[in-house]
Amino acid sequence: SQKIEQNSEALNIQEGKTATLTCNYTNYSPAYLQWYRQDPGRGPVFLLLIRENEKEKRKERLKVTFDTTLKQSLFHITASQPADSATYLCALYTGTASKLTFGTGTRLQVTL
Amino acid sequence: DVKVTQSSRYLVKRTGEKVFLECVQDMDHENMFWYRQDPGLGLRLIYFSYDVKMKEKGDIPEGYSVSREKKERFSLILESASTNQTSMYLCASSFGGGLNEKLFFGSGTQLSVL
Numbered sequence: 674s675q676k677i678e679q680n681s682e683a684l685n686i687q688e689g690k691t692a693t694l695t696c697n698y699t700n701y702s703p704a705y706l707q708w709y710r711q712d713p714g715r716g717p718v719f720l721l722l723i724r725e726n727e728k729e730k731r732k733e734r735l736k737v738t739f740d741t742t743l744k745q746s747l748f749h750i751t752a753s754q755p756a757d758s759a760t761y762l763c764a765l766y767t768g769t770a771s772k773l774t775f776g777t778g779t780r781l782q783v784t785l
Numbered sequence: 786d787v788k789v790t791q792s793s794r795y796l797v798k799r800t801g802e803k804v805f806l807e808c809v810q811d812m813d814h815e816n817m818f819w820y821r822q823d824p825g826l827g828l829r830l831i832y833f834s835y836d837v838k839m840k841e842k843g844d845i846p847e848g849y850s851v852s853r854e855k856k857e858r859f860s861l862i863l864e865s866a867s868t869n870q871t872s873m874y875l876c877a878s879s880f881g882g883g884l885n886e887k888l889f890f891g892s893g894t895q896l897s898v899l
Contacts, residue, residue: 709888716893717828718890766884772833773818773886777825778827
């Protein structure tokens, strides 16, 4: 079955450093991969989408890479701030076109 | 901005009760979804709908049913609530069914079944 794995342990980093979160998937070849942010008690919010033929995508302090050979996406936040503290989820369409499957998410904590 | 509104933030029900969770979106989206989120298990798809009166089972449909009588409204029904249905329920919508469609989520309903 398809698996989408994210590091379940929280990632703690110091303000100003770059945070790197990992998403690995198996048994599927997605054309697109998405990243979402979720704050406690709230629904996820879409951040970025990357296509299989894009190696890298940037949006302000965010950068996403997509390696279809390794079946891995990396999500980077540069110059991290305490306001970046949240859980970050990766997601991709599996099976039918309408079915978006999520990883379990990685909680990021940025400290002063 | 797209708004997805879930009727309740917190809900406490008793075992065996029939529970309705309501979701409304205001952007004329074709697709609507119900997920549940549990610690360590992440988001799991219960049901989705790609058109009025149409529904498809997700990964964990057992114990749930859905209703979509109008395009903007998608209801999740727990016919006889059980304690293992205590969870955060998240409704989402998307414009269409393409592989690049992003989802817009509501704020969630934290359901406790006692």
